[in-house]
Structures are given as structure tokens and as C-alpha cells.
Amino acid sequence: MKKQTSRMSGGRIMASLIVLLGSLAYVMVFAVINGTLGFLCSMGVTVFGAVGIAKALGEQIALSYGWIIGLTVGLGVMRGALRFVEQYCNHYIAFRLLAVLRDKIFTALRRLCPAKLESKQKGSIISMLTSDIETLEVFYAHTVSPICIAITVSTAVFLFVGFVSSWYLSLVALAGFIAVGIIAPLVSSSLMRDAGVKYRARFSAFNAYFLDSIKGIKDIVLNNAGDIRKNEVDERSEELLKHTHELKYKIANATAFTEFTVSFMTLVATAVAVALVLAGKISVGKAIIGVVAIFGSFGPVIAISALPGNLTQTFASGDRVLKLLGEKPVVERIENGIKFDFDDLEVKDLYFGYEKDNAVLEDICMNAKRGEIVGIVGESGCGKSTLLKLLMRFWSKDGGEILYNGNEIETINSDNLLDNVTMVSQSTYLFDETIADNLRIAKEDATDEELENACRQASIHEFICQMAGGYDTKAGALGDNLSAGEKQRIGLARAFLRGSGLILLDEPTSNVDSINEGIILRSLAEQKKDKAIILVSHRESTMAIADRVYRIDKGRISEVAR
Ligand SMILES: Nc1ncnc2c1ncn2[C@@H]1O[C@H](COP(=O)(O)OP(=O)(O)OP(=O)(O)O)[C@@H](O)[C@H]1O
Ligand SMILES: [Mg+2]
Known part of the structure; x- marks a missing residue:
């Protein structure tokens, strides 16, 4: 897990933030030039006023009064134009950079996820995405160029x-x-x-x-x-x-x-x-x-x-953002790994703990292959969800083997793994988009027919059709009004749509009534023809469809005789 390192010095943060500017640095130089000239023009207005007075006092000044007045007015007008260009450039940089920073942070999070978002730092990441980036806008628009302008x-x-x-x-x-x-x-x-x-x-x-x-x-x-x-x-x-x-x-x-x-x-x-x-x-x-x-x-x-009041804050924000951008992921992505097409899974002597010397899972041995539904039961907190997450490589295991078609999980291409294994977690997140869009994150190019099919299998099609907007209803407009069971079934529909060879279901029917459960279980039984399904559930009725059942107890697993 990540250790808290001390803060970088103000100078280093500032230098690193300026490096992030990239080619926008030229625009910043232009802004500084305009800002400096603008200030000099505004001073020119008073200085030429003084020159006029000096001439009136008998000083030898080569300029005529007409020239002095003309220059004073001209500089005043120039001051306005230069200030406009300076502000325009600064804000152009700041807003372009906001976009760049958001993009960089999102990319970094994708690299660090899901381990990062599973950790306790979730709250601070959200604050970073919002307030820290805004603070940095102030840095780029109102800090760097004032300092340069002041010096020149x-x-x-x-x-x-x-x-x-x-x-x-x-x-x-x-x-x-x-x-x-x-x-x-x-x-x-x-x-x-x-x-x-x-x-x-x-x-x-x-x-x-x-x-x-x-x-x-x-x-x-x-x-x-x-x-x-x-x-x-x-x-x-x-x-x-x-x-x-x-x-x-x-x-x-x-x-x-x-x-x-x-x-x-x-x-x-x-x-x-x-x-x-x-x-x-x-x-x-x-x-x-x-x-x-x-x-x-x-x-x-x-x-x-x-500036200083802002600067301490800016440095703190800059420090957090830079650290995140440079953070090493708990699980490295594998780009050039093995590709496979799921047939079977074999877990051997798997060992894992979130913290050192505190194992959640020990010596886990299990397997699953196409054509079967494998159940996993156990008390709350025994590590069932953890096991499923390890099968998806959310975390790196501490020992043992996870083999897909005989290939060690650490050697498999990350994208390929996600194509082959789909998980429906205990809570499904719905984006503030239409139901159809929410489903299509599982398969971008899915046809309407495919959406409907998946929803029928998840027993949610009729519910969606009842809504005035049907599949085009905005999930956000429903707010939290979708019941836990309805959300869960949309999560299931996503998994069916994705069409992976191995589906991991974490309590898929915990919030569903027995009629809907029956429909879902029938779909699962039908799907297992060409897939493997690993099913975690507390419900006896759900477990009834499993071909084999494992029980996890105190970190160890055993197959239940049935
Ligand atoms: N991200 C995490 N960091 C540290 N500890 C965690 C993390 N996630 C889970 N745990 C701990 O690991 C243990 C196993 O959790 P897990 O979620 O796998 O249990 P579970 O069997 O799925 O329970 P439930 O049936 O309640 O869903 C628990 O003690 C939990 O507190
Ligand atoms: Mg769980």
C-alpha cells in the first residue's frame, strides 16, 4: 500500500507544474511580454504627465506638448489592449491546462485503478479531481505571469x-x-x-x-x-x-x-x-x-x-496532483501478454492479504470450466468478494497460482483478461446517462435487439419498458429512485451483454424477489451452456442452481459435498 511521503519543496513543485505546461509555455511567455509592456504603458501615462510638467518647469525636453499628450493618450489605449491580450493568454493557458490536467489525472487513475479506488483514499481522490484542479487554474492564470511581470x-x-x-x-x-x-x-x-x-x-x-x-x-x-x-x-x-x-x-x-x-x-x-x-x-x-x-x-x-495566501494552497494542490501523476500502480497493466479464449480456470494455493501478515485468503484451491455454475458461500467478511477481485486482477496475489487455460494470470494481456472475465459487483453504478448508454458501456456497439435480449435475461426489460422514456430514460432523472434490485439487474444485463466466457456474480440476486430471481436463475442456467459462472450468494435458493459449491471459512476453502 502507498506510504505517505513528505511534501516536495515549493520550488520543485513550481518547476514541475511549469514543465506540465508543455507547448503552452510559449503562450505564457507571450502573456508575460504583453503584461510587462502593459504595465510599462500604464506607467508611461504618468511618466509622460511628469515629462509635461518638467517641460513646463523649463526642462530641456525634445518633445512638443502635442507629442507628449499624444503619447500619453496612445499609451493609455495600448495599455488596455495589452492587458486584454495578457489576460486572454493567461486564461487560455489556464483552461487548456485544466482540460490537460483532467485528462492526465483520469489517465493516471485508470492506470492505478481499481486498487486505488478500492482503497480508503477514495474521498481524497474526488476532492483532488475537483478542488485541486481548480486551485491549479489560479496558479497558471494568476501566479506565474505576475511574478515574471514583477521582475521585468x-x-x-x-x-x-x-x-x-x-x-x-x-x-x-x-x-x-x-x-x-x-x-x-x-x-x-x-x-x-x-x-x-x-x-x-x-x-x-x-x-x-x-x-x-x-x-x-x-x-x-x-x-x-x-x-x-x-x-x-x-x-x-x-x-x-x-x-x-x-x-x-x-x-x-x-x-x-x-x-x-x-x-x-x-x-x-x-x-x-x-x-x-x-x-x-x-x-x-x-x-x-x-x-x-x-x-x-x-x-x-x-x-x-x-500571492502567499494562495501559494501555500497551490503548492499543496500541486503536490497532490503531481504525486498522483507519478504514482506507481499496485497492479501493472500488461500490454504484450498472452491472449486466450476462456475454457477453464484453476486456482492453486492462492494466498492474499490486504495488509502484510494479515491474510484474508490462504491456500485457496478451486476450479471452474465452461458449462458449469460454481457456487461460493461463506460468512460475511470471509473474503468471497476478495477472491472474485483477485480473479480479475484488481490486486496482485501474494502467493499461489491463478491459471486461465493453464496460463498464469500475471502473464495475460490486461485487456484480454477483461474481455474474458466479467464481474457484477455487489453494487452497480449507474451513470447520469440513458439506460441504453448505461448498458452500452459493456458493449459499445450493441444493437437495440442485443440490449433487449440482455435485459430480458436479467429480468429488467419489462421494468424499463414501463418507464415513459423506455431505454432512453435518463438514469440520473431517476436519481436514487431505482431500487437496489433494479440496479442490480441492470448490472446483470451489462454482464450478459458483455458476453465473456467467465462471469463472476457477487450476490446477483440479494435484492431481487423470488419471481425475478427465478427468471434470472433460468437465464443463468441457459447461459452456462457455453460459459462458466462463479456465483457468490448467501441464498439457498440461488445456490440450488450451482453444479458445485465451495465454502470459504477463516480464509480457507473446501468443496461442499452435496
Ligand atoms: N480494500 C480493502 N482494504 C482492506 N481490507 C479490505 C478491503 N476490502 C475488503 N477488506 C477486508 O477483507 C475482508 C474480506 O472482505 P470481502 O469483501 O472479500 O468479504 P465478503 O466475503 O465478500 O463479505 P460479504 O459477504 O459481506 O460481501 C474483510 O475483513 C474486509 O474488511
Ligand atoms: Mg462481498
Whole structure:
């Protein structure tokens, strides 16, 4: 099972996330160029204003007033256009990347399944698919380019002020950029880290509790436990509020610090400019141009100082997603394995445990061949479903052999195995699609006739026909209103449609009444002519159709004499 490894460093996460960009990196460079030029244009508006004032004060400026006004207006318009292109590019990248990430995560899950989704981490995977990917959107759209823009704009301002006005003023600006863009974010992120981590942990715990309460509301009402639950929700909500206050207080402090630093540095710049003018080092006009350029240049670094709150979260999301993408599956897919056409199954001395030294199944020996129905009985929790899952290679066995037509399961092509062996598990999932679509996941190109046939065999055809939309009724529209038995029979119909040589049925009739059970059992008896069926059931009536029956007890199996 997967061990919890420590988190990667922020820098590595960021680098890996940028590598995921692939060819979209060019679009990001384009976005950064546009963003930088856009900022410079917006500063140009105020700087040319200052140039106008400097000219009025008698500074030697080669430009006419007409040119100065024209440039100011032109830069203002350009600023709008450049900003549009920058935002367009960033969101283009972000949304394209969302699609790419979803695709990558889905591919990774397919590789890791079914073991991964059988494990206890199922909840966190669902949260990853939704919230983590959204968080990464923020990273790509609103994190990378602001940082690049801040660096380039600050460098440009530093050089501009130095060459046009004074290098002393440039140094003041540089100190301001470092204080606002580097020191403030580092200090505030270290101050906020604990509060942020605590807040997010509480927030997700609260969400989970709340969702759990809503999902289980029926049982809460049935047990008259509403008041207790409500009080608990209130208490947890209060506690979350406390942590929210704490975090917001720290964020407000950080923002205040940033604003203070910006104001302070502009004051220092003004003071230095005045001193330089008094000392006769620069003219008043140049001093004004320098100070105005510095005034307008803090925007990009302020944007960075607003990042840390998001960044910790982004890194946590990035870390989870990257780990999942790199995770090794419990069971490796076999691409170039043996292909077979099912005739018989032989299990020899099979040994398996979900955890080390805690065997669920020991020395399991059994067999099944075309033309027979083999039953498996045993107490709840004895490992019946586990055995069926091992036959489908959901998990890798810890010892013994599973042989299909004499071929060891670990040497068989994964797709081929799934074509030959079909399992109907204890719960059937219906997608929010039509009944016909739900059936066709078993056989994409099945004709309507084939669908009907399979449904008749599973004794569900009449029920489907009764619905207004028939086979085109949306399963989602029925919500949870399909009974457990109806869902189970749709699961069975899927298995019949798939047409594999070996069908594994885990309690296929547990929720079905005796009339429908009779129909299903008759179909099974008919199907066994050219198939093998392994049937797990607690029901005596169901077991009656089995040709042979095995009993699992305390991890061991024995054939029941009948
Ligand atoms: N994914 C899993 N991880 C760890 N333990 C598991 C997992 N799935 C099942 N188990 C444990 O393995 C044992 C066998 O479970 P299994 O589902 O095979 O029983 P079963 O015979 O099918 O029971 P039932 O008749 O109730 O369906 C149980 O103790 C169960 O708690
Ligand atoms: Mg079971």
C-alpha cells in the first residue's frame, strides 16, 4: 500500500507544474511580454504627465506638448489592449491546462485503478479531481505571469530611473521592490503558514462533516438525531469562524505592512529627490520624472505580495496532483501478454492479504470450466468478494497460482483478461446517462435487439419498458429512485451483454424477489451452456442452481459435498 511521503519543496513543485505546461509555455511567455509592456504603458501615462510638467518647469525636453499628450493618450489605449491580450493568454493557458490536467489525472487513475479506488483514499481522490484542479487554474492564470511581470517591470523601472533621473533614486526604488515583493511575502507567508494550514484543515474537515451530514440526513432523521447533529455543526462552524478570524487578521496585517512599505518608500524617494535637487545633482524636472516613475511602479510587486495566501494552497494542490501523476500502480497493466479464449480456470494455493501478515485468503484451491455454475458461500467478511477481485486482477496475489487455460494470470494481456472475465459487483453504478448508454458501456456497439435480449435475461426489460422514456430514460432523472434490485439487474444485463466466457456474480440476486430471481436463475442456467459462472450468494435458493459449491471459512476453502 502507498506510504505517505513528505511534501516536495515549493520550488520543485513550481518547476514541475511549469514543465506540465508543455507547448503552452510559449503562450505564457507571450502573456508575460504583453503584461510587462502593459504595465510599462500604464506607467508611461504618468511618466509622460511628469515629462509635461518638467517641460513646463523649463526642462530641456525634445518633445512638443502635442507629442507628449499624444503619447500619453496612445499609451493609455495600448495599455488596455495589452492587458486584454495578457489576460486572454493567461486564461487560455489556464483552461487548456485544466482540460490537460483532467485528462492526465483520469489517465493516471485508470492506470492505478481499481486498487486505488478500492482503497480508503477514495474521498481524497474526488476532492483532488475537483478542488485541486481548480486551485491549479489560479496558479497558471494568476501566479506565474505576475511574478515574471514583477521582475521585468521592476528591472525596467530601475534602469529607466537610473538613466533618465538618478541612480540614487533607482536604488531607493530597488530597495522598495525588494521589501514589498520579496521580504514582505516571505515574512507574511512564514507568519501565516500555521494559521493557513490550520484553517484549511478545519475548513476541509468541516466541509466533509457537513457533506456527510447531508448525505446521511435520512438516517439522522430516522434516528431522531437531528438536534445533536445540528449542535455539532454549530460548534464546528464556530470553531472554523475562530480560525477564519485568525487568518484574516494576519492577512490584514500583511496587507497593511505592504501598503505601509509602499508609502514609506515613496516618501523616501521624494525626500531623496528633494535632497538631490538641493544639492544641485539633478534638475527639478528630472526629479519629478524619477519620483513619478517610482510612484507608479509598485503595482506588479504588490500583486506578488498578495500571492502567499494562495501559494501555500497551490503548492499543496500541486503536490497532490503531481504525486498522483507519478504514482506507481499496485497492479501493472500488461500490454504484450498472452491472449486466450476462456475454457477453464484453476486456482492453486492462492494466498492474499490486504495488509502484510494479515491474510484474508490462504491456500485457496478451486476450479471452474465452461458449462458449469460454481457456487461460493461463506460468512460475511470471509473474503468471497476478495477472491472474485483477485480473479480479475484488481490486486496482485501474494502467493499461489491463478491459471486461465493453464496460463498464469500475471502473464495475460490486461485487456484480454477483461474481455474474458466479467464481474457484477455487489453494487452497480449507474451513470447520469440513458439506460441504453448505461448498458452500452459493456458493449459499445450493441444493437437495440442485443440490449433487449440482455435485459430480458436479467429480468429488467419489462421494468424499463414501463418507464415513459423506455431505454432512453435518463438514469440520473431517476436519481436514487431505482431500487437496489433494479440496479442490480441492470448490472446483470451489462454482464450478459458483455458476453465473456467467465462471469463472476457477487450476490446477483440479494435484492431481487423470488419471481425475478427465478427468471434470472433460468437465464443463468441457459447461459452456462457455453460459459462458466462463479456465483457468490448467501441464498439457498440461488445456490440450488450451482453444479458445485465451495465454502470459504477463516480464509480457507473446501468443496461442499452435496
Ligand atoms: N480494500 C480493502 N482494504 C482492506 N481490507 C479490505 C478491503 N476490502 C475488503 N477488506 C477486508 O477483507 C475482508 C474480506 O472482505 P470481502 O469483501 O472479500 O468479504 P465478503 O466475503 O465478500 O463479505 P460479504 O459477504 O459481506 O460481501 C474483510 O475483513 C474486509 O474488511
Ligand atoms: Mg462481498
